[in-house]
Amino acid sequence: MTVQCSKCKEEIPEGRLKALPGATTCVSCSNSRMKRSVTVVKGEREDTFNDLIIMEADEYEYIFGKYEQIGFIFPEDSPVEDGED
Numbered sequence: 001m002t003v004q005c006s007k008c009k010e011e012i013p014e015g016r017l018k019a020l021p022g023a024t025t026c027v028s029c030s031n032s033r034m035k036r037s038v039t040v041v042k043g044e045r046e047d048t049f050n051d052l053i054i055m056e057a058d059e060y061e062y063i064f065g066k067y068e069q070i071g072f073i074f075p076e077d078s079p080v081e082d083g084e085d
Helices: 014-019 057-064
Strands: 035-042 049-056
Touching: 035 057, 049 057
Parallel strands: none
Antiparallel strands: 035 049
16 A cells, blocks of 8 residues: 655655554654753652653743753854854
């Protein structure tokens, strides 16, 4: 059975469909955008644990701004000086 990508209309490879039977997009069109996370500390004393909230980068920037409030600049956001790559 041939399944077409819902975005680019190319055929989805058989291997992808075998690994992900419900796939509706090819690998190129899949949602492989950058993610960001926030660590949340919960509990008290010996019952303290960390929880990780993962979200899309644009959602993170909407909530927290482009940079962390402590001034940390993510490597992909750092400005490139002239002559550097």
